[in-house]
Amino acid sequence: MSLESVRAFLAQRAPEIDIVDQGASTATVAEAAAALGVEPGRIAKTLSIRVNDRAMLIVARGDARLDNRKTKEALGGRPRMLGADEVMELTGHPIGGVCPFGLKTPLPIYCDISLRTFDVIYPAAGSRTASVRIAPSALAELVGAEWIDICR
Helix, strand or coil, X not given: CHHHHHHHHHHHHCCCCCEEECCCCCCCHHHHHHHHCCCHHHEEEEEEEEECCEEEEEEEECCCCECHHHHHHHHCCCEEECCHHHHHHHHCXXXXXXXXXXXXXXXXXXXXXXXXXXXXXXXXXXXXXXEECECHHHHHHHHCCEEECCEC
């Protein structure tokens, strides 16, 4: 279902973007980088977090880490990772395939400025083996994300 919701989302909003199924796990940054033959920073990981009572998605470069101080200043509270069941319930995507496309529930989406280091990034596409190739600016525009500086 998750991969299909991403396919439907992209078919409607960005038909020029192809989903690539590597046939190997891309569930972690290291696995995705190896499967795609790119440096880990180019993997656009999507973090499912809660700040206070608000669930949201953060898309950041694969080798970046959330900075609690920056997150608290920018979003008004300390980030807490969502559990796998809640992630699946809110996004419709399994852990390892979470992406900002084809979400089950509309969520605020933020792209960390760390993504701007690259001309092309590789976010997941709703499954643990699929991803897309996209420019950071195109990703942010496609999903209506706000740019934010919360990683180190």
